[in-house]
Amino acid sequence: MRVDETGNREPVVSRARRLVWYSLLFCLFGTTGLFVLVIASYYGHLWTPLDAFSHVRLHLIGATLGLGIAGLSLMTVQRIRIAVLVLCVFALGTVLVAGLWPVVSQSRTAQPAAGPNETAFKLISFNSWTHHKDPKRIANFLLGEDADVVVLVEFPAEFKKVLGLLKTKFPHQYDCHGQAYCHIAILSRVPFADTGAKPDWKGPPLAWAQFGEELGGLMLFGVHFAQPFTPNWQWSQMRALASETFRAKGPFVVAGDFNATKDSFLINAFQEFSGSLRITSLPTWPTWFFELPQLGIDHLFISNGVRPLANPSVGSNAGSDHLPIKAHLAVRAGP
Secondary structure, eight states: OEEOTTSOEEOOOOHHHHHHHHHHHHHHHHHHHHHHHHHHTTOTTTSGGGGGGGGGHHHHHHHHHHHHHHHHHHHHTOOHHHHHHHHHHHHHHHHHHHHHHHHHHHTTOOOOOOOTTEEEEEEEEEEOOTTOSOTHHHHHHHHTSOOSEEEEESOOGGGHHHHHHTTTTOOEEEEOTTSTTOOEEEEESSOEEEEEEEOSSSSOOEEEEEEOGGGTTOEEEEEEOOOTTOHHHHHHHHHHHHHHGGGOSSOEEEEEEOSSOTTSHHHHHHHHHHTOEEOOOOOOBOTTTTTOOOBOOEEEEEOTTEEESSOOEEOOOOSSSSOOEEEEEEEEOOO
16 A cells, blocks of 8 residues: 555555556457457458458467467466466467478378379479579479479579479470569470460469370469569459460469468459369468468469369478479360
């Protein structure tokens, strides 16, 4: 108790007690704000910028639960250390759940054989990263894989020597380095029937390869979307790319870095507009986060006539900020 100027006694609120109340208010407002963001992440179809929150929905949910339970602990035991411990546990748990998902899912991967009227092939899609410090690691990784077709995005002209190292294994190569804003290469053991690129258009930078009868007339698109904090630009790119897939006269595959997760309205809208099926969801970025990628922003979409022979998996770290995606696919050989 303390005595005021009039001689009345009043309770003394300790510094520790005030800190507890401030922390409780922080948890209350923080939980409310995060909960609002979680709800907002489901409404990207109403206002495109809200779609950006869908990419980190799992992390927002983890943070909301962590702050909420930390607030409850402050109300009961009134110990800040316990509240901080709760936050740390939820933060670590969220990171581990997101990052260990590839390890758990890949342990269940099967690889059945293709049917009698199908041709099996292995596809690798890899954002090799323009800031890669040792591009030879890209070549070493691909030389160690039994891929038939490879799509490389963020593969600038400075990495051209890598193509030479891979020429024997992948004799058929196409890149769009001669065109502005196009850092994509497609490598194949199977001959191309035709190739092309669309670097500066309404859609994302795009390179494509048309195959012949060896792969059932498959058309492969390699793409790289704009950053996720430009949702309106991404939406425009998505619509243009969906229209472009109708150029395919047969089965097609779209592979690359979409800078969007499976939970986003963008990804689901592209799947609907193009009539394709997304077969990827594993986190691939960023690799520098304790080797536990948190977001699945690299994707494969397949059309009718193409089917997965196994669940797509992620490859080992080849020096990029993304992990490569590996997929065993089968394409229908005839009509």
